[in-house]
Amino acid sequence: MLAELEKTQLVTAEQFYQRTPEARRGELVKGEFTPMSPAGFHHGRIAMKIGTFLSIYAMEQKTGEVYAAETGFLLSRDPDTVRAPDAAFVGMERVAQQPSQSGFFSGAPDLAVEVISPSETVESVEAKLIDYLEAGTHLVWLVYPRTQTIIVYRSLQDVVALTVADTLDGGELLPGFSVPVAKLFA
Secondary structure (H helix, E strand, C coil), X not given: CHHHHHCCCCCCHHHHHHCCCHHHCEEEECCEEEECCCCXXXXXXXXXXXXXXXXXXXXXXXXXXEEECCCCEEEXXXXXXXXXXXXXXXXXXXXXXXXXXXXXXXXXXXXXXXXCCCCCCHHHHHHHHHHHHHHCCCEEEEEECCXXXXXXECCCCCEEXXXXXXXXXXXXXXXXXXXXXHHHHC
């Protein structure tokens, strides 16, 4: 009986969204709240650069919308998982299908960008990656400021590692999008 009392009460996406902004600073992973500290300034600068390049592309091409780090994406239900990538892109067709303008985005982003903090574990990064891909994300960019590398995942079998000598492109999802990796870390 004591073990039953100690079980964590699972939280739904709706309950999570109803919390105060301060109490929502984190993600919901399989119904359990995972708190997150505010990002450091270097992390934030890199995330903003990527978001800026993506935003310019999306506005010029009129292909979709770009979302900032505070945007929650409801990836799965029962138990609910809500992730908040550092930057995200969603195509216009899927944006138009959203049931309302409030709450979390229903579904996965087409592109999820995660700038990896020094405090993040390999396990937590892998869990995010798998959550995105299983939910239908087409492209995941894992950005590592410390090594100035970007690992591009189209699937768990289609993976490319980029260094500052390379150019990041959007592949089939974002045709014509490209930026030198070095610009993102400058």
